[in-house]
Amino acid sequence: MTDAPAPSKLAMVPFVSVAQMMEMVNTIGPRQMMAELAEYIETDFRRWELFDKTPRVASHSPEGVIELMPTSDGETYGFKYVNGHPSNLRRGFQTVTAFGVLARVDNGYPILLSEMTVLTALRTAATSAVAARHLAPEGAKTLALIGAGAQCEFQALAFQEMIGIEKVRIYDIDPAATQKAVANLADSGLDVTACDSGEEAVAGAEIITTCTADKQYATILTDNMVGRGVHINAIGGDCPGKTELHRDILLRSDIFVEYPEQTRIEGEIQQLDPDHPVTELWEVITGRKEGRRGADQITLFDSVGFATEDFSALRYVRDQLDRTGHYSMLDLLADPDDTRDLFGMVRRAKG
Numbered sequence: 033m034t035d036a037p038a039p040s041k042l043a044m045v046p047f048v049s050v051a052q053m054m055e056m057v058n059t060i061g062p063r064q065m066m067a068e069l070a071e072y073i074e075t076d077f078r079r080w081e082l083f084d085k086t087p088r089v090a091s092h093s094p095e096g097v098i099e100l101m102p103t104s105d106g107e108t109y110g111f112k113y114v115n116g117h118p119s120n121l122r123r124g125f126q127t128v129t130a131f132g133v134l135a136r137v138d139n140g141y142p143i144l145l146s147e148m149t150v151l152t153a154l155r156t157a158a159t160s161a162v163a164a165r166h167l168a169p170e171g172a173k174t175l176a177l178i179g180a181g182a183q184c185e186f187q188a189l190a191f192q193e194m195i196g197i198e199k200v201r202i203y204d205i206d207p208a209a210t211q212k213a214v215a216n217l218a219d220s221g222l223d224v225t226a227c228d229s230g231e232e233a234v235a236g237a238e239i240i241t242t243c244t245a246d247k248q249y250a251t252i253l254t255d256n257m258v259g260r261g262v263h264i265n266a267i268g269g270d271c272p273g274k275t276e277l278h279r280d281i282l283l284r285s286d287i288f289v290e291y292p293e294q295t296r297i298e299g300e301i302q303q304l305d306p307d308h309p310v311t312e313l314w315e316v317i318t319g320r321k322e323g324r325r326g327a328d329q330i331t332l333f334d335s336v337g338f339a340t341e342d343f344s345a346l347r348y349v350r351d352q353l354d355r356t357g358h359y360s361m362l363d364l365l366a367d368p369d370d371t372r373d374l375f376g377m378v379r380r381a382k383g
């Protein structure tokens with residue numbers, strides 16, 4: 033025990049742990065939470081022009097990447113720390129883990145620290161559904177999901193809730209992963225089929241989501257697997273040297289991206305010329321550019337995940353703190369009564 037004064041109110045920052053995030057998801061319900069998150073994400077895409085934007089800051093290694101994703105709307109600043117290590121799966125670690133911070137721009141004080149591993153899966157699926165809302169063929173009922181890892185079930189539920197998907201066809205190179213996803217979705221109300229190949233999974237699907245993890249130029253979809261009118265939601269190609277689609281598919285598709293400066297480095301379009309035309313999602317959402325034009329068009333959302341989506345997700349979580357009570361206060365900031373007497377504060381804490 034010391035006789036150090038209790039931390040000031042400003043020193044205490046709301047913190048959402050993994051356990052508290054899971055309670056929040058289960059209190060609100062995953063589908064409801066992703067639908068609500070989608071509204072925050074879409075609202076921030078509508079405000080796109082006022083955000084600070086930069087491709088994420090990536091530190092690459094042979095095993096994977098560690099990235100920082102900052103942005104600000106002028107009032108609030110946010111960043112996410114996230115890794116992507118496809119080789120982790122074989123070593124018993126998560127491929128993707130994350131946490132994030134929101135802070136006040138006016139004084140720089142953090143106002144939220146949150147786990148973001150679960151939140152990233154929710155926000156990625158919500159973003160995919162936002163894009164599909166503007167790009168997928170009207171009345172789509174069948175979703176093919178290739179890659180049944182951590183993101184998979186979130187994608188299925190978001191598309192059920194927001195797009196009206198009724199059937200999901202799942203393929204993973206590892207049948208145990210497919211079975212895990214089928215079991216997790218058993219009480220979802222979705223008609224779920226485990227498939228033995230990617231070709232089988234895409235049969236009859238109006239929407240194809242690829243969410244595999246491999247640190248290489250992979251070919252999860254070949255040209256002959258993609259029929260006219262399909263919407264492709266490609267989320268696993270999100271790093272230099274890591275793609276999922278055959279180049280010929282890109283040449284047949286109208287391509288939609290989050291932030292071209294980042295996607296040209298990380299997305300499927302790294303396989304194309306640097307000036308290959310793409311449409312930014314915010315322009316479709318705000319009505320400046322056309323999304324889907326007709327029944328035969330192949331639309332491709334070349335998703336890599338952008339900082340504003342994490343900002344929106346953190347903003348959403350902050351707004352749920354009082355509603356759910358699922359957080360604790362963390363003594364994160366040194367905030368001495370006499371702002372210049374930081375050393376004195378440390379010395380008085382000795383008792």
Ligand SMILES: NC(=O)c1ccc[n+]([C@@H]2O[C@H](COP(=O)([O-])OP(=O)(O)OC[C@H]3O[C@@H](n4cnc5c(N)ncnc54)[C@H](O)[C@@H]3O)[C@@H](O)[C@H]2O)c1
Binds near residue numbers: 181252269337
């Ligand atoms: N775009 C975004 O915003 C965003 C967000 C989160 C994750 N991601 C990316 O999405 C991908 C999936 O993430 P995750 O957390 O689900 O990873 P994960 O490691 O949990 O799952 C990946 C799955 O892909 C399967 N797979 C690998 N190669 C395959 C192949 N050739 N055919 C079929 N299945 C194959 C694996 O067996 C595994 O089950 C990763 O590449 C990740 O970097 C993107």
